[in-house]
Amino acid sequence: MRTEICERLGIEFPIFAFTHCRDVVVAVSKAGGYGVLGAVGFSVEDLETEMDWIDEHIGDAPYGVDIVLPNKYEGAGEMDPAKLKTTLEEMIPDEHRRFVDQVLEEHGVPELPADEDPGSGLMGWTAATAVPQVEAILRHPKVTMVANALGTPPPDLIEQIQSSGRLVGALCGTPAQAARHATAGLDFVIAQGYEGGGHTGDIGSMVLWPQVIDEVSPLPVLAAGGIGNGRQMAAALAMGAQGVWTGSLWLTVEEAASNPAQLESYFTATSKDTVRSRSYTGKPCRMLRNDWTEAWERDDTPDTLGMPLQMMAVRQAMVRSGRYPDKAQAVAFNPVGQVVGTMNKVRRSADVVRELVEECIDSLDRMNALFSVD
Numbered sequence: 456m457r458t459e460i461c462e463r464l465g466i467e468f469p470i471f472a473f474t475h476c477r478d479v480v481v482a483v484s485k486a487g488g489y490g491v492l493g494a495v496g497f498s499v500e501d502l503e504t505e506m507d508w509i510d511e512h513i514g515d516a517p518y519g520v521d522i523v524l525p526n527k528y529e530g531a532g533e534m535d536p537a538k539l540k541t542t543l544e545e546m547i548p549d550e551h552r553r554f555v556d557q558v559l560e561e562h563g564v565p566e567l568p569a570d571e572d573p574g575s576g577l578m579g580w581t582a583a584t585a586v587p588q589v590e591a592i593l594r595h596p597k598v599t600m601v602a603n604a605l606g607t608p609p610p611d612l613i614e615q616i617q618s619s620g621r622l623v624g625a626l627c628g629t630p631a632q633a634a635r636h637a638t639a640g641l642d643f644v645i646a647q648g649y650e651g652g653g654h655t656g657d658i659g660s661m662v663l664w665p666q667v668i669d670e671v672s673p674l675p676v677l678a679a680g681g682i683g684n685g686r687q688m689a690a691a692l693a694m695g696a697q698g699v700w701t702g703s704l705w706l707t708v709e710e711a712a713s714n715p716a717q718l719e720s721y722f723t724a725t726s727k728d729t730v731r732s733r734s735y736t737g738k739p740c741r742m743l744r745n746d747w748t749e750a751w752e753r754d755d756t757p758d759t760l761g762m763p764l765q766m767m768a769v770r771q772a773m774v775r776s777g778r779y780p781d782k783a784q785a786v787a788f789n790p791v792g793q794v795v796g797t798m799n800k801v802r803r804s805a806d807v808v809r810e811l812v813e814e815c816i817d818s819l820d821r822m823n824a825l826f827s828v829d
């Protein structure tokens with residue numbers, strides 16, 4: 456199963472696994488797929504630590520890193536992270552902070568210990584924080600690809616990544632965004648449909664993938680959004696995708712760092728239980744629907760802020776629900792796609808890769824048999 460992008464990256468299967476867990480990156484790449492570490496939640500120092508660990512454990516296999524440099528965000532242009540943080544913090548209305556406290560209190564989510572600093576919530580999604588991440592990434596030779604979410608990376612970053620011999624790509628949710636990526640000279644595009652987990656647009660995968668493929672051909676397109684089994688993978692390849700880019704699937708694997716309360720939420724959810732909500736990040740992001748997402752939908756509650764202000768405004772919710780998961784599932788941030796309805800047990804990452812491949816081959820065989828003459 457070798458598509459052009461497999462050849463270029465030297466991998467066996469065109470299965471890309473987006474994850475925030477280094478153990479999953481290693482397990483997927485070692486199983487013949489391609490692990491991609493999500494960098495947005497890490498400081499530059501922590502990202503270096505994660506990549507050093509992966510380098511040590513991944514053997515000769517390659518892996519990728521995903522950054523989040525949005526085309527539009529509050530405070531764009533300020534490249535000093537400390538100044539940006541101060542400016543943005545001053546922009547957060549008290550009303551929002553009060554509302555967050557109120558929702559957490561109503562749900563009995565404990566406060567953090569007095570000596571624990573929750574951090575600002577600025578995270579990696581600004582140029583001020585993402586550009587230094589790229590400099591760190593380029594110090595790690597086993598990283599052979601960088602992907603960007605929420606926009607086309609700036610020309611100097613594209614040049615810097617490509618001239619280091621790595622591929623650079625970006626996610627898109629419309630053919631027009633894909634065309635902008637192609638014009639900017641990216642090496643590949645990831646077409647993410649509505650049903651996918653995390654930030655997602657409003658066109659379903661079945662409609663989006665072929666449109667993006669036609670728009671940017673012959674540029675390789677990876678299909679994302681709603682892939683949970685090998686039949687869906689076969690469909691994506693049949694439409695002309697060069698591989699599949701998956702995210703939700705890896706939240707419930709043995710190597711993932713999801714806590715037991717989160718796992719339970721994923722296992723009990725059906726495909727109807729997700730919603731696209733701006734309540735955590737400020738941009739439409741698919742996650743499990745719960746009291747938190749519902750609270751932000753009410754007419755009498757504050758409007759969500761832009762990125763990254765909303766994430767900074769709700770920092771207490773993020774940190775406290777991570778620290779006290781058993782008490783906070785009703786308000787926790789559980790980004791996941793509609794495939795959550797089929798994620799019902801813990802599996803090893805290598806088994807997920809193998810089952811995707813086997814079921815994909817079975818599906819393609821079944822299709823071929825439709826055309827046999829005997």
Ligand SMILES: Cc1cc2nc3c(=O)[nH]c(=O)nc-3n(C[C@H](O)[C@H](O)[C@H](O)COP(=O)(O)O)c2cc1C
Nearest residue numbers: 473604651652653679680681701702703790791792
């Ligand atoms: C928990 C979670 C976090 C995500 N965070 C990011 C991110 O930081 N950057 C990014 O490019 N995509 C992110 N995504 C989207 C994935 O890269 C991928 O496109 C998406 O999960 C594919 O759809 P699927 O969930 O149906 O597999 C995230 C997805 C999930 C489930």
